[in-house]
Amino acid sequence: xxxxxxxxxxxxxxxxxxxxxxxxxxxxxxxxxxxxxxxxxxxxxxxxxxxxxxxxxxxxxxxxxxxxxxxxxxxxxxxxxxxxxxxxxxxxxxxxxxxxxxxxxxxxxxxxxxxxxxxxxxxxxxxxxxxxxxxxxxxxxxxxxxxxxxxxxxxxx
Amino acid sequence: xxxxxxxxxxxxxxxxxxxxxxxxxxxxxxxxxxxxxxxxxxxxxxxxxxxxxxxxxxxxxxxxxxxxxxxxxxxxxxxxxxxxxxxxxxxxxxxxxxxxxxxxxxxxxxxxxxxxxxxxxxxxxxxxxxxxxxxxxxxxxxxxxxxxxxxxxxxxxxxxxxxxxxxxxxxxxxxxxxxxxxxxxxxxxxxxxxxxxxxxxxxxxxxxxxxxxxxxxxxxxxxxxxxxxxxxxxxxxxxxxxxxxxxxxxxxxxxxxxxxxxxxxxxxxxxxxxxxxxxxxxxxxxxxx
Numbered sequence: 001x002x003x004x005x006x007x008x009x010x011x012x013x014x015x016x017x018x019x020x021x022x023x024x025x026x027x028x029x030x031x032x033x034x035x036x037x038x039x040x041x042x043x044x045x046x047x048x049x050x051x052x053x054x055x056x057x058x059x060x061x062x063x064x065x066x067x068x069x070x071x072x073x074x075x076x077x078x079x080x081x082x083x084x085x086x087x088x089x090x091x092x093x094x095x096x097x098x099x100x101x102x103x104x105x106x107x108x109x110x111x112x113x114x115x116x117x118x119x120x121x122x123x124x125x126x127x128x129x130x131x132x133x134x135x136x137x138x139x140x141x142x143x144x145x146x147x148x149x150x151x152x153x154x155x156x157x
Numbered sequence: 158x159x160x161x162x163x164x165x166x167x168x169x170x171x172x173x174x175x176x177x178x179x180x181x182x183x184x185x186x187x188x189x190x191x192x193x194x195x196x197x198x199x200x201x202x203x204x205x206x207x208x209x210x211x212x213x214x215x216x217x218x219x220x221x222x223x224x225x226x227x228x229x230x231x232x233x234x235x236x237x238x239x240x241x242x243x244x245x246x247x248x249x250x251x252x253x254x255x256x257x258x259x260x261x262x263x264x265x266x267x268x269x270x271x272x273x274x275x276x277x278x279x280x281x282x283x284x285x286x287x288x289x290x291x292x293x294x295x296x297x298x299x300x301x302x303x304x305x306x307x308x309x310x311x312x313x314x315x316x317x318x319x320x321x322x323x324x325x326x327x328x329x330x331x332x333x334x335x336x337x338x339x340x341x342x343x344x345x346x347x348x349x350x351x352x353x354x355x356x357x358x359x360x361x362x363x364x365x366x367x368x369x370x371x372x373x374x375x376x377x378x379x380x381x382x383x384x385x386x387x388x389x390x391x392x393x394x395x396x397x398x399x400x401x402x403x404x405x406x407x408x409x410x411x412x413x414x415x416x417x418x419x420x421x422x423x424x425x426x427x428x429x430x431x432x433x434x435x436x437x438x439x440x441x442x443x444x445x446x
Contacts, residue, residue, distance in 0.1 A: 002164045021165035021208070024195070043158045044196035048262060057236065057265040063195040064266060065188075067165055068210065112262060133347040134260030 006070040010035060011079030019066035026050040028066035029076060037077035037107050041136075048135035051108035052076050058115035058131070077107035080114060090114045093151045099144030105137045109145060117152050125153040160198035167210040171217070171296055174323055177209050179298045183320035185209050189232055189271030192263040217270070217325060220244055226328045231270020235259070238269055248289065248329055250338035254281040254356055260348040273306075274324045276316045279350040279375035281342070283310060286327060287380045288356045288372035294326040301325075310379035332368070333360045337395075339371070341435045343427055345418065351375040352419045353428040355383075355407070359390065359439070366390045366398075376424060377412035385409050395440040404433040 007016045010033055017032045026043075029035045029052065038061055041049035045063040052061045053075040080088035087095065090113045100106045112131050116123050128149035137145065147157040168174040178185050184206035188194055197203040211217055217232040220243045227247045229238070238244055238255050245252055258281050259267055272282035273293065286293070286306035293304050295318065306327075309316050318324070342354025357371035369390040371383040386407035390398070413424035437444040 004165070020162070022160040022162055022198070024160075024199075027159075044199045045192060045263065046196075048260075051262055058262050059265050060192075060262050062199070063192055063263070065165065065191070065195075065208075065210075067167075068191075068212070116261075130347060131261040134262040 004067045004070070006067055008069050008071065009073040011075055021065070021067060023066045024062050025052070025054075025064040025066045025069050025074075026061035028069070029061060029074070032066075035076045035078055039104055039107050041104065046136070047105070047108075048112070049105050049108040051111045051135070053111050053115045053118075056115065056118065058112040060134075075111070075114070077110055080110060088114060090117060090148075090152065093148040094145070097144045097147040097151060097157055099140070099148045100137075101140035102138075105135055109135050109137075113149065113152060122152075122154050125150050125155055128153055158199045158201075160195075161201055161204045163198075163205050164207040165210065166207060167213045169213050169215075171214055171323065171325055174209055174211055174214060175296055175298045175321065177207070178323060179321040181207050181209075181320075185320070187211055187274070187323060189274070190234065190263075190267035191271075192259060192267035193271070193275055193277070211323070222247075223328065225331045227331070229269050229327045229329070231268060231274065231324045231327065233269050235264035235267045235269060235272075239264070247331060250340055250356060250358055251285050251289070251329070253338060253340045254285045257281050257342055257344075257351070257354075263348075270324050270327060273309075273327060274316065274318060276310050276312075276314050276379065277350070278310075278313050278377060278379055279352075279354075281351070281354065281356065281374060284354070284372040284374035284380035285356045286329070287382050288370040289329050289332070289358060290370055291327050291329045293324055294328065295322045296325045297322040303328075306380075307382050312378045332358050332370075333362065336360045336368075337439050339435050339439055341431045342374070343431060353413070353424045353431070355428070355432055355435075357383075359395075361395055364394055366393050366395065371407060373407075373411050373428065375413075376428060377414070381411050383407040383410050396442065398436075398440060398442070400433050400436050400440070400442060400444075403436065404429050407432055 002021050029038045039049040041047035050061045151157045186205035188208045188210040217230045219230050220241050221228050291306040337359040339357035342351035344351050353375045355373045360368035369387040373381040413421040
């Protein structure tokens with residue numbers, strides 16, 4: 001068993017810490033760095049709740065070792081809204097479309113949609129909906145999320 | 158669910174990786190994208206002493222042309238493959254198949270070589286390598302060897318790879334420009350493993366089929382090369398091909414199984430139907446009712 005010193009950027013802030021080899025990025029972000037907006041559901045890559053953005057790509061943080069994130073730029077749900085509290089366009093879309101209920105799956109969904117719409121990218125509705133297939137929601141269902149995706153694609157919800 | 162403890166090494170060269178694998182004497186596991194390995198570790202179905210992360214080895218990344226073949230570095234991510242112009246030009250059916258590998262989020266880390274080396278029988282990448290006649294280059298401290306994809310798979314998650322060996326490249330021979338591609342799979346939800354699927358390529362020259370590569374996934378313990386159908390396709394004219402007869406031959410090489418998702422019979426019936434329909438469409442034939 002080995003431990004590693006790692007340095008990464010989380011939501012724009014440099015963070016240095018230590019990780020045991022077997023620590024997943026999701027546990028590192030929650031337990032070591034305190035970003036509890038990373039929700040850990042199934043812990044084996046099925047549910048999508050733990051999705052974060054690593055170097056611009058949405059990935060499941062439970063399927064990545066913390067040590068592999070050394071040097072990477074990570075964004076979690078905490079990094080989406082502006083410092084003054086203004087919601088990120090993806091957060092606003094989910095809110096407007098009532099696309100959440102208990103909120104457990106929400107941070108992961110937000111990160112997938114935020115990665116795909118970053119830099120004013122406008123992926124089509126089909127691409128957004130296909131990417132949402134990587135998320136499981138167990139309470140409110142998917143119609144609100146689909147409406148939010150349509151809105152983000154620039155179509156009528 | 159946390160993985161059991163292990164050591165982690167990220168060597169910078171193939172030689173260093175092979176040395177680590179040899180030294181571990183079977184206790185090491187190669188970490189590529191981790192999109193299948195990490196669940197196995199979390200569920201403790203896999204408990205290696207050491208993980209050898211190959212992502213920091215530059216020689217294992219990227220796509221290159223080598224003579225009459227396209228070489229994919231095993232650590233090339235699936236999302237990178239989807240956007241690679243060389244693959245779009247030379248291996249269109251592989252790109253088509255990649256769209257069905259896992260989910261958007263897992264393709265962002267999952268690698269093409271990882272899927273091939275793992276040997277999940279219902280996965281798209283192993284069957285695509287078999288269908289297209291790919292060769293897999295393998296390295297260890299004992300030297301290098303090349304194995305045809307069709308000889309690489311022995312059973313579910315079981316390949317000819319020895320514990321000290323590492324896949325260092327997958328070479329796909331060229332198919333003629335404008336060759337016909339075949340791909341279809343049935344899964345319960347997008348991103349799920351296929352209940353049944355197949356992938357193939359047909360070269361047509363002078364009005365006759367001159368080369369055929371076909372493989373099934375989810376239809377047996379390994380990807381299944383449809384040898385009988387391949388042989389029967391050669392020399393045939395696409396317009397007058399007896400599609401139902403070819404479909405029957407394609408099924409003859411499969412060995413599907415029952416599981417809690419579908420019965421073997423269901424896989425055969427649906428597989429034959431999808432195969433006929435896809436082949437008809439690709440050849441411009443009307444499907445017989």
